[in-house]
Amino acid sequence: MNNKKIIPFINAENEMESSVVELASQYALNGADELFIYNYAKDEATREEFIATLKKAGKNIDIPFIAGCYVERFEDVKKALYTGACAVVVKKEILKSQEAVLEASKRFGKNKLFLELSEEEFYDTDVKQDLEKMEIGGLVLKHVNTGDKLENALMKLDTQVIIRDSLVRNDLLTLCSYEQVKGISTNHFENKSIMKVKRSLLAEGVPVNAFESAVPxxxxxxxxxxxxxxxxxxxxxxxxxxxxxxxxxxxxxxxxxxxxxxxxxxxxxxxxxxxxxxxxxxxxxxxxxxxxxxxxxxxxxIGAACHTGNRTCFFTDLVKKEFDNVNPLMVLNEEYDIIADRKKNPKEGSYTNYLFDKGIDKILKKCGEEATEIVIAAKNPEAEELKYEISDFLYHMMVLMVECGVDWNDIMKELANRR
CATH class of the missing domain: 3.10.20.810 (Phosphoribosyl-AMP cyclohydrolase)
Structure with a gap:
């Protein structure tokens, strides 16, 4: 049996970016399985601000998040997914273009899309037909009334369902009891321990992702x-x-x-x-x-581990041998940080600052040149030249990453999403 998920929702409409990011971080650390962050504003400026907020939130959390946004064209779905969102929710009530959703499904896969419906829309429309027509893989159902009618309607679906509910009228245990429901999206657990809630659900026989020791x-x-x-x-x-x-x-x-x-x-x-x-x-x-x-x-x-204020308690060197640190992730992160620091604190005579001063066109030109050098070097049976050219390319690519506000965490998350 698949685990039921607790998916706190965050209404980002009329909220400061910092407030959304802080709340997302709190939820992620306190036991949420996923997040549902939405802003269905139609005006272009607000939509761009929301995309920026999603990017910032994605950098600060380590759990998947779903983005709910106004969809007028294919690019709207693409931009939302490129923030790091694992899926996009389109709201039927304000859906501008079914063709845009279908195009997004063909490009990214139906599992990347959810259709949001009110209870009235759920009963008054042919939900299966809508999902099949737009090739959407999931359903977000909001403000439901529990009972046989809901259960019978859900049993006719062969798609994953998230119920969005404030838990004022409905009981969490009842909502979790429906087999087709993969998760409950709610704002009820703000400033509450979600781990505690999960343990209560476990005690009632509901499968959830809570810690259990494999060895007594x-x-x-x-x-x-x-x-x-x-x-x-x-x-x-x-x-x-x-x-x-x-x-x-x-x-x-x-x-x-x-x-x-x-x-x-x-x-x-x-x-x-x-x-x-x-x-x-x-x-x-x-x-x-x-x-x-x-x-x-x-x-x-969070913060420092040591009572002295140091990040780690192990900061006093006793014996040390000089050695090369060849951990790939550490080397790339450290090199990236040096490049980012050059942009923030320019150094006279720095080649990195020369590239930043010349701007994006110069940086792109160098990336293109270095990519070509890799192709040429790869035709040579000796590997030494290839290693040199790849290193050159990685450096210039990191300059481009800093210039465009992309870091290695963004890249790693995107690669992980593709597995």
Missing amino acids: FSEFKLNKDGMIPVVAQDYKTNEVLMVAYMNEEAYNKTVETGKMTYWSRSRNELWCKGDTSGHYQYVMELKLDCDKDTILAKVHQ
């Missing part, structure tokens, strides 16, 4: 104090942040809440990292080592 704590090998050491590591960079200890209570609390909770040996009490400083560690993954005596926690770290 009783199988862990503990030290003489009944505790197990935990190494906290940044889930993106693999940087080691800190080491602390858990007893069974702390471990269970961590799994329950999704926030790293330790046992303070100095204070002899439970300690949720961040309760005092705000520098929470949100669980992304927990691993047990081969001897079952150490936990590796991959976390989303």
